[in-house]
Amino acid sequence: MSRxxxxxxAALALCLCALPVLADASLLNVSYDVARDFYKDxxxxxxxxxxxxxxxxxxxxQSHAGSSKQVRxxxxxxxxxxxxxxxxxxxxFLAEKGLVAKDYAxxxxxxxxxxxSTMVFIVRKGNPKAIRDWPDLAKPGVxxxxxxxxxxxxxxxxxxxxxxxxxxxxGGNERTAQEFVARLLQNAPLFAAGGRDATTxxxxxxxxxxxxxxxxxxxxxxREFGKxxxxxxxxxxxxxxxxxxxIVTPVVDKKGTRKLAQAYLEYLWSPAGQENAAxxxxxxxxxxxxxxxxxxxxxxxxxxxxxxxxxWSKAFPAHFKDGGSFDQIYLKK
Amino acid sequence: xxxxxxxxxxxRSRFGPRTLLPGFRLSLGCAVLYxxxxxxxxxxxLVFKASQLSLAAFWDIASGERALASYRVTFxxxxxxxxxxTVFGLIVAxxxxxxxxxxKRLIDALVDLPFALPTAVAGITLAxxxxxxxxxGRHLEPLGFKIAFAPPGIVVALTFIGLxxxxxxxxxxxxxxxxxxEEAAASLGASRLQTFxxxxxxxxxxxxxxxxxxxxxxxxxxYGSVIFIAGNMPLISEITPLLIISKLEQYDVVGxxxxxxxxxxISFVMLFVVNGLQWWAATRHGVRAADGAPR
Numbered sequence: 269m270s271r272x273x274x275x276x277x278a279a280l281a282l283c284l285c286a287l288p289v290l291a292d293a294s295l296l297n298v299s300y301d302v303a304r305d306f307y308k309d310x311x312x313x314x315x316x317x318x319x320x321x322x323x324x325x326x327x328x329x330q331s332h333a334g335s336s337k338q339v340r341x342x343x344x345x346x347x348x349x350x351x352x353x354x355x356x357x358x359x360x361f362l363a364e365k366g367l368v369a370k371d372y373a374x375x376x377x378x379x380x381x382x383x384x385s386t387m388v389f390i391v392r393k394g395n396p397k398a399i400r401d402w403p404d405l406a407k408p409g410v411x412x413x414x415x416x417x418x419x420x421x422x423x424x425x426x427x428x429x430x431x432x433x434x435x436x437x438x439g440g441n442e443r444t445a446q447e448f449v450a451r452l453l454q455n456a457p458l459f460a461a462g463g464r465d466a467t468t469x470x471x472x473x474x475x476x477x478x479x480x481x482x483x484x485x486x487x488x489x490x491r492e493f494g495k496x497x498x499x500x501x502x503x504x505x506x507x508x509x510x511x512x513x514x515i516v517t518p519v520v521d522k523k524g525t526r527k528l529a530q531a532y533l534e535y536l537w538s539p540a541g542q543e544n545a546a547x548x549x550x551x552x553x554x555x556x557x558x559x560x561x562x563x564x565x566x567x568x569x570x571x572x573x574x575x576x577x578x579x580w581s582k583a584f585p586a587h588f589k590d591g592g593s594f595d596q597i598y599l600k601k
Numbered sequence: 602x603x604x605x606x607x608x609x610x611x612x613r614s615r616f617g618p619r620t621l622l623p624g625f626r627l628s629l630g631c632a633v634l635y636x637x638x639x640x641x642x643x644x645x646x647l648v649f650k651a652s653q654l655s656l657a658a659f660w661d662i663a664s665g666e667r668a669l670a671s672y673r674v675t676f677x678x679x680x681x682x683x684x685x686x687t688v689f690g691l692i693v694a695x696x697x698x699x700x701x702x703x704x705k706r707l708i709d710a711l712v713d714l715p716f717a718l719p720t721a722v723a724g725i726t727l728a729x730x731x732x733x734x735x736x737x738g739r740h741l742e743p744l745g746f747k748i749a750f751a752p753p754g755i756v757v758a759l760t761f762i763g764l765x766x767x768x769x770x771x772x773x774x775x776x777x778x779x780x781x782x783e784e785a786a787a788s789l790g791a792s793r794l795q796t797f798x799x800x801x802x803x804x805x806x807x808x809x810x811x812x813x814x815x816x817x818x819x820x821x822x823x824y825g826s827v828i829f830i831a832g833n834m835p836l837i838s839e840i841t842p843l844l845i846i847s848k849l850e851q852y853d854v855v856g857x858x859x860x861x862x863x864x865x866x867i868s869f870v871m872l873f874v875v876n877g878l879q880w881w882a883a884t885r886h887g888v889r890a891a892d893g894a895p896r
Binding site for chain 2: 336340361416418419420456457458459460461465468469472473474475584588589590595598599
């Protein structure tokens with residue numbers, strides 16, 4: 269419920285921000301839904317940084333909603349200086365439209381993703397179903413809660429994580445992977461509308477034995493429902509979720525904000541930016557900061573979409589387009 | 602409906618006697634412009650976008666297994682919800698008009714709530730109520746009725762959002778039927794059943810059909826509340842609007858418009874049939890009934 273309300277608030281806030289404000293320059297960051305907290309903390313850090321650097325007071329505007337909705341809005345003419353997304357396929361779409369450099373992933377370090385996260389299992393207090401790893405999710409009698417694998421970002425990451433795990437098993441191939449994912453999906457009593465809806469379904473309506481979600485989401489659940497209510501389980505192998513950022517070239521050229529946009533995104537890799545990521549339970553790229561928050565981020569073996577699937581540009585059509593592997597699982601029967 | 606009114610006006614101005622009321626041209630121009638900007642233009646844009654597909658590609662999308670299943674779910678649940686609302690909406694409207702009791706105004710105001718509440722809020726609230734541990738769900742699930750995250754959940758959500766359409770359409774009509782009419786029928790020897798069937802029902806039928814149509818059309822397009830309670834399982838509880846969103850998530854705008862056009866066509870045919878029924882009811886039961894129905 270709050271997602272929609274917040275979206276309207278965001279829209280309203282955007283309208284208010286559009287009123288002339290006494291600032292030297294302004295920057296619009298169009299971002300995905302749950303990055304709100306991260307950028308709420310990050311923007312003042314950058315403002316201060318930019319002020320000392322150039323003496324300019326910069327006004328930072330934020331827009332948050334579902335990532336593919338946001339990207340469509342940018343493609344349709346929403347004047348974003350920068351986009352900060354949770355899935356490369358969304359930025360790829362803008363690259364295709366010529367709004368973002370084709371090699372955007374190389375314009376910034378670490379695949380242009382200033383922080384990462386991974387998919388983890390959230391189970392009921394004490395782990396009554398003894399869920400340790402992916403195969404436990406495909407066992408009969410276990411109910412798995414996840415957002416819609418075809419329509420939502422974290423649903424897709426969950427799907428690819430399970431697929432990549434099965435592929436990595438001895439004798440694993442595309443066929444066994446699909447069978448494994450099919451068995452796992454059979455254990456899903458429903459597909460939630462989005463990440464937060466999945467959390468509500470699992471925590472509040474108490475449906476299911478395990479919720480698959482971002483590591484960063486687990487902390488938010490702890491804040492809302494109490495730490496003792498659930499246990500976080502790290503699977504033996506999971507997917508590294510990257511959050512690519514990019515400059516929207518035609519917009520910054522038109523507005524003359526390229527330097528500012530560049531600095532805004534670069535500062536994400538600064539110690540202050542990395543620390544902010546860690547404080548928002550997103551894994552920082554900087555090894556020092558990661559070490560500092562080691563307690564919060566236990567080591568986990570991960571693979572990237574690029575490693576296993578050859579990038580989102582291949583993974584998306586193979587699995588999530590109409591007729592892809594997800595559809596095959598349901599339409600075969 | 603609007604088109605019929607418009608055509609009627611046009612006919613009268615051209616062929617009938619000159620209307621006495623001033624401002625016909627100006628107001629007609631306004632109405633046509635307004636409707637064109639708000640309704641015709643987006644709809645023709647939709648059809649135009651869908652026409653970029655070849656007929657074979659269009660048919661492939663429109664008749665896919667998931668698409669067909671979603672039509673069944675969407676139109677089936679909408680029909681059921683609108684039917685439930687027609688029965689209970691009539692009772693609610695009747696009670697609100699004919700009887701006075703403490704708290705009547707409050708209940709009257711409650712009817713509008715589904716109009717005002719953001720549908721996502723409604724969907725989440727209903728899902729929480731009807732889930733296995735919800736206030737209502739916990740009593741129903743042991744009996745074997747799974748409501749939330751199953752197709753019945755869709756019907757519940759659509760019933761919720763459709764209720765005001767039936768009640769608000771019927772209220773003025775029931776207000777128009779004076780109690781004296783019933784008394785007259787009784788004094789002429791009609792039984793209660795006869796009074797209802799011969800006197801009240803003909804007057805109510807056109808408005809009931811209108812209310813049904815409105816609730817039904819509203820339900821077909823509903824997305825926000827349904828996705829939170831439906832469970833969204835492919836082939837079982839996926840509504841067509843969800844498939845449209847799914848296409849948009851793939852940046853397949855043309856495919857999305859294809860599904861939208863199919864929905865539009867089915868809705869159009871259904872509304873056409875209901876309007877036909879209404880016309881039939883109005884002519885069969887005479888002018889009084891027809892006048893009673895808000896158009």
